[in-house]
Amino acid sequence: xxxxxxxxxxxxxxxxxxxxxxxxxxxxxxxxxxxxxxxxxxxxxxxxxxxxxxxxxxxxxxxxxxxxxxxxxxxxxxxxxxxxxxxxxxxxxxxxxxxxxxxxxxxxxxxxxxxxxxxxxxxxxxxxxxxxxxxxxxxxxxxxxxxxxxxxxxxxxxxxxxxxxxxxxxxxxxxxxxxxxxxxxxxxxxxxxxxxxxxxxxxxxxxxxxxxxxxxxxxxxxxxxxxxxxxxxxxxxxxxxxxxxxxxxxxxxxxxxxxxxxxxxxxxxxxxxxxxxxxxxxx
Ligand code: PAF
Numbered sequence: 001x002x003x004x005x006x007x008x009x010x011x012x013x014x015x016x017x018x019x020x021x022x023x024x025x026x027x028x029x030x031x032x033x034x035x036x037x038x039x040x041x042x043x044x045x046x047x048x049x050x051x052x053x054x055x056x057x058x059x060x061x062x063x064x065x066x067x068x069x070x071x072x073x074x075x076x077x078x079x080x081x082x083x084x085x086x087x088x089x090x091x092x093x094x095x096x097x098x099x100x101x102x103x104x105x106x107x108x109x110x111x112x113x114x115x116x117x118x119x120x121x122x123x124x125x126x127x128x129x130x131x132x133x134x135x136x137x138x139x140x141x142x143x144x145x146x147x148x149x150x151x152x153x154x155x156x157x158x159x160x161x162x163x164x165x166x167x168x169x170x171x172x173x174x175x176x177x178x179x180x181x182x183x184x185x186x187x188x189x190x191x192x193x194x195x196x197x198x199x200x201x202x203x204x205x206x207x208x209x210x211x212x213x214x215x216x217x218x219x220x221x222x223x224x225x226x227x228x229x230x231x232x233x234x235x236x237x238x239x240x241x242x243x244x245x246x247x248x249x250x251x252x253x254x255x256x257x258x259x260x261x262x263x264x265x266x267x268x269x270x271x272x273x274x275x276x277x278x279x280x281x282x283x
Contacts, residue, residue, distance in 0.1 A: 001079070001082065001083035001087050001088060001089070001090055002088065002089050002090070003079065003089075003090045003092060004089055004090070004091050004092070005091075005092050005093060005094060006093075006097070007093055007097055007098075007138050010052075010089075010091050010093075010138050010139060011137075011138055011140070013089065014052075014138070014139055014140035014141075015140065017049075017050055018140060022049045022050055023047075023048040023049045023050070023142045023143070024048055024049070024050050024051075024052060024139065024140060024141045024142055024143075025044030025045070025047055025048030025050070025051045025052070025141055025142065025143040025144070025145060026044070026051075026052045026053075026054060026135065026136070026139045026141035026143070026144045026145070027040045027041050027044050027051065027052070027053045027054070027087075027144075027145050028054045028056075028131075028132060028135050028144070028146070029053060029054060029055055030055070030056065030057045030058060030071065030186065031055040031056075031057060031072075031073060031074070031075070031078045031186070032071070032072040032073060032074060032078065032186035032189075033077070033078050033081045033082060033085075033186075034176075034184045034185070034186065035176050035184055036147055036149060036175070036176040036183075036184035036185070037053075037081075037085075037147075038081060038084075038085040039147075039173055039174075039176050040145040040146070040147055040173050041053055041082065041085040041086055041087055041145075042085060042086060043145050043171055043173045044086075044143060044145045044171075045085075045086040047143045047145075047169075047171065048141075048142060048143050050088045050089065051086055051087050051088050051089075052087070052088065052089045052090075052091055052139045052141065053082045053085075053087040053089075053090050053091070054090075054091045054092075054093075054135050054139065055075070055078055055082070055090060055091070055092045056091075056092065056093055056095075056098065056131065056135075057071050057073065058098075058127055058128070058131040059095060059099070059127075060099065060106075060123070060126070060127030060130055060131060061123075061124050061125075061126075061127030061128045061131065062124075062127070063121055063122065063123055063124065066121070067187070067190075067271075071186070072186055072187075072189050075092070078090075091135075091138070091139060093138075098131070098134065105130075106126050106129075106130045107126070107129040107130045107132075107133045107160065107164075108125075108126045108129060108130075109125065109129055109156045109159050109160050109163070112125075112152070112155060112156045112159055112249070112250050113125035113126065113129070113156055115152075115250055115252075116152055116241055116243050116245075116250065116264060116266070117152050117153075117266065117275065118152070119241075120240050120241075120266065125152075125153070125156055128153055128156070128157075129156060129157070129160050132157055132160070133160065133164070136166060136168060141168055142167075142168065142169065143168065143169045143170075143171060144157075144168050144169075144170055144171070145170075145171045145172075145173055146170065146171075146172055146173070147172070147173055147174075147175065147176075148172050148173065148174055148175050148277070148279075149175045149176075149183050149184070149185065149275075149276070149277075150275070151247070151262060151264055151277045151279075152250055152264065154170075154172045155247065155248060155249070155250055157170065158170055158172075158248070175276075175277075177203065180200045180203075181200055181202075181203030181204065181207075182196075182199050182200055182202065182203060183202070183203065183274075183276045185274065187272060187273070187274065188274075190271070190272040191269060191272055192269075192270075195269040195270065195272065198234040198235055198236075198269065199234070199269065199274060200234075201230050201231050201233070201234030201236070202231070202265065202267060202274060202276040203276060204230050204234075205226075205227040205228075205230040205231050205242075205265065206227075206263055206265070206276060206277070206278040207278075208223075208226050208227055208230055209223050209226075209227055209263045209278065209280065210263075210278055210280050212226065213256055213261070213280045213282060214280075217256075218255055218256045218257070219255065219256075220244045220253065220254055220255065220256060223244075223256075223263075224242050224244075227242050227263075227265070228242065231265075231267055235269075236267040236268060236269055237268050237269060237270055238267065238268040239265070239266075239267050240265075240266035240267065240268065240273070241264070241265065241266055242263070242264075242265045243263070243264050243265070244256065244261055244262075244263055245261070245262050245264060246261075246262070247260060247261075247262040247279055250262075256280075256282055257282060258282045258283060259281065259282060260279055260280060260281050260282055261279070261280050261282055262277055262278070262279050262280075263277060263278050263280060264276075264277040265277070
């Protein structure tokens with residue numbers, strides 16, 4: 001695996017690969033890699049000739065008081081894992097090259113970026129779409145792989161790719177979970193041992209919703225109440241939201257109807273904020 005840090009060098013490598021007819025897959029990450037990220041690299045490996053994993057803790061997607069400073073970082077470990085998973089090029093740009101003095105241009109997807117996660121983290125998705133658009137222009141991928149764990153991010157990036165006519169095929173890969181069901185996330189390291197045990201309640205509450213829908217329940221409020229009970233019993237300190245939305249548009253629904261529904265939630269254990277979701281088919 002080769003490591004590239006300069007934007008111009010990454011762009012020339014990408015141009016050269018494209019000239020030779022080599023297909024490029026990109027897996028954007030903020031590092032502190034876990035099996036969820038590695039599954040994205042594996043997916044890109046299957047689809048393209050050359051896999052570029054990007055590692056950049058993007059300051060513009062963190063709001064004031066969020067965890068930018070303490071976001072977990074371990075570059076040596078990330079290099080080893082990215083390489084073992086099949087990365088050909090690890091692109092690790094510097095913040096002052098990505099956002100030089102005088103930087104003024106942002107990409108923003110309306111509507112989708114202001115609900116749920118966007119309501120709690122007002123500038124978050126503007127930072128995500130901006131950095132992802134920049135990474136697309138730098139890496140010039142044919143295919144980009146993102147995780148369903150960040151379902152709203154995936155929907156926003158899909159919208160951006162369509163709206164901006166980007167010639168990139170998106171793949172949204174399934175959530176990878178720990179053996180007890182907790183969705184893998186770099187932020188799980190913030191949990192105390194007790195919170196970590198209790199955090200299984202996120203998946204349990206989503207499974208509760210899935211079961212309820214399967215048994216014919218169609219009233220959102222009834223399912224939400226059951227989910228809340230599971231979460232509060234697990235001693236969460238806040239339930240930011242439990243939302244029932246259309247998977248592509250993130251429009252909230254009041255009644256569950258076909259063909260499917262996405263149930264997304266965000267909770268806090270102390271200062272740690274966790275998100276998870278499930279797509280439930282509805283007949
Ligand atoms: O999902 C993430 O880790 C980040 O939001 C992304 C897509 C790498 C952009 O910084």
